[in-house]
Amino acid sequence: RGRGGAGEGPSLRATRTSLLGAEELWVSGCSGPFEKCIISRCCKDPSTKCFSKDPAWAVCKPTCTPGIDRSEAKKLQTPWSCKTLRPDNKCSGYGDNCTHTGCCKDPRFTCFYKDSGWAECRQECTPGEVHKDEPKDVRRPWSCVPVGAGRPPKEQKEQKE
Template sequence: MMLRIPLNLGLLLLLCAGGATALAPAEATGAPCGGLWARCLESKCCATPELTCYEKDHRYAQCRPTGNCRPGFHHEDPVQTPWSCVVLTSPAPAPGPGPAPPPAAPAPPAPAPAPAPAPAPGPAPAPAPPPPPQQCVDKGQHCVDWAMAGECEKNAAYMHEFCMKSCNLCGNLFTNSEEGTAAAPAAAGDGSSNHAAGSSNAIDSSLRGGR
């Protein structure tokens, strides 16, 4: 009887240890992701994207703020063993950016420039000055005699250019009436006749006296 009790107790201890070992994988499989400072050796995940599961050693891992793990000893640890800070799992991905905003409406086209006003009309050009009045003169010293002899009609091309006054081509400068135009040659003819008659009388008188 004395020997059987220790054997039964040892067997019981072995059975309990084996049962605990057999149940460990099942618990690890269903372990939820832990929060800040929670153990994560079994789950190898953390509950929020801001946390990462860092390994201290092969027996302990902890969810710590991402980037907050320094390899070596930490004075605040109750068990002073160095941290390896091996990342057992990547942090949960951060939520992606929201949908892109719709494109902005195109700017309205710039208004067309107003047409330039038509230039104001400039002053009208001044009318050309009238040609200077033509001088109505006789350019030859015998124009009067030639006109009285009828050369204004016989030799019109020459007389109308060089004897305008004697040919009565000056309008009001010489005479304004047909009577004056006709009278001038007549008067000139009468003078010429009188001059010729006087010359004949003088010649006759000289001849009689000579006799």
């Protein structure tokens, strides 16, 4: 089914994209400094950690002291638990089928569909790319639609060499 590789032509990264007329934000990685991380559960900057305030709020920041943060706006001053959040282990690893998990353990990767039966964690994806090293029964072009961006792509016929 194939591992990601360098290809020619335009490549896609999981970024803000317009799909079916609606703009969606596809989070392919961790959160930046002082960004909310309740969903990503990880931080891009290694000098920060994803600290939880409560079950609904967490932010990437360098340190956290449990209790009230007096630097916050008065109406937001509720106690911080400072529990460190980590990514769920339910996500898929490199080369694994991520069709059902929809996420990748490595935040630098995005789960891209090849076809309706296979999606894989890759750093980049080039639509139409075919991996010649794949067995013929699964050698089809990559659609490169990020999992979660809508319906899986329709099956495509095997590419002729």
